[in-house]
Amino acid sequence: MNSKLHHLVLAGTLLCLAACTSANPNSARADTTKADDQDDYDVATQISDPLEPVNRVTFFINDQIYKWALKPVSKTYTTVLPKGLRECIDNVYENAKFPVRFINSGLQGKFDRAGKELQKFAVNTFAGFGGIIKQSNRIPSLTGVPSEDTGQTLAKWGLGHGPYIVLPLLGPSSARELVGFGGDYVLDPINWGFFFEDADDWAWIPSTGNTVRALPLQLQRYEDTTATAIDPYTAVRSTFVQNRNSAATE
Amino acid sequence: MNRRLLLTLFCCLPLGLKASPSEAEAKLRSAINEVLTLADRASTNTALTVSVRPVLVRYVSFETMTKRAIGVGWRQFTPAQQQRATDLFTTLVIRTYIGKFTPGERPVIDYKIATTPAAARVDVPTSLIYKGSRYAVTYRMEQIGGWKIADVVIEGVSMIANYRSQLDATFKQSGAEAVIRSLEQSVSR
Numbered sequence: 001m002n003s004k005l006h007h008l009v010l011a012g013t014l015l016c017l018a019a020c021t022s023a024n025p026n027s028a029r030a031d032t033t034k035a036d037d038q039d040d041y042d043v044a045t046q047i048s049d050p051l052e053p054v055n056r057v058t059f060f061i062n063d064q065i066y067k068w069a070l071k072p073v074s075k076t077y078t079t080v081l082p083k084g085l086r087e088c089i090d091n092v093y094e095n096a097k098f099p100v101r102f103i104n105s106g107l108q109g110k111f112d113r114a115g116k117e118l119q120k121f122a123v124n125t126f127a128g129f130g131g132i133i134k135q136s137n138r139i140p141s142l143t144g145v146p147s148e149d150t151g152q153t154l155a156k157w158g159l160g161h162g163p164y165i166v167l168p169l170l171g172p173s174s175a176r177e178l179v180g181f182g183g184d185y186v187l188d189p190i191n192w193g194f195f196f197e198d199a200d201d202w203a204w205i206p207s208t209g210n211t212v213r214a215l216p217l218q219l220q221r222y223e224d225t226t227a228t229a230i231d232p233y234t235a236v237r238s239t240f241v242q243n244r245n246s247a248a249t250e
Numbered sequence: 251m252n253r254r255l256l257l258t259l260f261c262c263l264p265l266g267l268k269a270s271p272s273e274a275e276a277k278l279r280s281a282i283n284e285v286l287t288l289a290d291r292a293s294t295n296t297a298l299t300v301s302v303r304p305v306l307v308r309y310v311s312f313e314t315m316t317k318r319a320i321g322v323g324w325r326q327f328t329p330a331q332q333q334r335a336t337d338l339f340t341t342l343v344i345r346t347y348i349g350k351f352t353p354g355e356r357p358v359i360d361y362k363i364a365t366t367p368a369a370a371r372v373d374v375p376t377s378l379i380y381k382g383s384r385y386a387v388t389y390r391m392e393q394i395g396g397w398k399i400a401d402v403v404i405e406g407v408s409m410i411a412n413y414r415s416q417l418d419a420t421f422k423q424s425g426a427e428a429v430i431r432s433l434e435q436s437v438s439r
Binding site for chain 2: 038087
């Protein structure tokens with residue numbers, strides 16, 4: 001009995017050791033794409049970029065527009081308006097975007113997150129004077145709720161990025177994220193004025209305000225990515241892909 | 251071989267491979283505290299970049315970072331080229347990291363539950379509130395002669411993956427010397 005047990009245990013041990021040391025099916029690929037065993041960066045930033053030559057031209061033009069037109073606008077905005085007032089404006093716009101986060105949380109089956117979004121909206125709208133003050137930050141369960149958007153919903157439903165696209169002015173995107181952007185645009189109340197027939201006179205005000213107030217942070221992120229980059233185009237593409245992939249899995 | 255020896259072998263195999271989240275997190279906390287102490291004393295980012303280097307060299311595996319940022323091409327670098335690339339990449343990473351600091355502003359860091367995605371690796375997620383904004387920052391810790399930081403992932407964006415996409419392409423197009431020249435150009439900006 002003892003002898004049989006010994007053989008069984010020995011066979012088990014050898015099998016375990018063999019499984020640990022045998023070449024895994026990915027080892028051939030690992031040899032050609034990985035720097036070491038723990039290196040998992042070879043696939044982290046992958047996206048199809050068949051339009052690269054056109055994208056690089058658009059990227060260059062955008063870069064010049066950011067530098068010479070949008071940065072002065074952003075600088076003027078941050079100089080003229082005090083920080084506290086800018087924060088209030090940001091809070092109002094973020095609070096107004098509630099339908100984007102709420103509906104997309106629901107579409108992804110994240111009903112707990114949708115519930116938290118609803119609570120945040122109620123607290124900030126009623127106790128925060130229409131969203132001017134972000135009172136939800138005082139409630140621990142309502143802080144740090146990851147925000148959902150239509151691009152993330154499409155990713156959750158199994159859609160891949162499709163080709164990488166650099167949009168004029170708007171910057172990095174992909175086929176999926178472009179559709180997602182359309183969804184967010186329709187769901188965001190600040191754009192609803194455009195859907196009225198007699199909206200020409202005032203509809204542009206909320207959306208232009210939103211663009212201007214978002215500029216300082218967006219340009220800061222762009223500069224952070226490109227300042228120490230070796231190839232700014234690749235660095236922005238890599239940052240975009242990783243950021244969107246991470247948001248989709250949160 | 252007796253039964254006790256075999257059982258010991260069975261028991262020790264998984265234990266020997268298991269990463270220790272608490273040790274890794276303790277090491278990370280020490281590193282962050284030392285950096286923040288230096289940041290409090292520094293009046294400019296340039297001064298902080300100089301003073302923080304010896305501290306980061308102790309806690310960060312810059313050689314591992316450089317190797318993975320370059321990718322499979324690293325194996326074709328000569329030892330001298332590897333050393334030169336590591337020195338340049340260290341400067342670049344420190345400059346990138348310190349560039350995010352503003353003297354006088356102290357972040358509030360909330361450490362979340364660490365995970366062990368692989369043997370000898372612990373990921374420590376944190377939530378960082380800095381200048382009124384909240385950021386998700388994950389530190390990748392690995393056993394490289396003790397627990398060392400091997401990557402910093404901010405809002406899902408890995409510092410190493412970001413450079414990998416750039417340096418790997420440079421290596422494939424033009425080789426090791428071109429990678430070193432690219433790093434030199436970035437450092438000299």
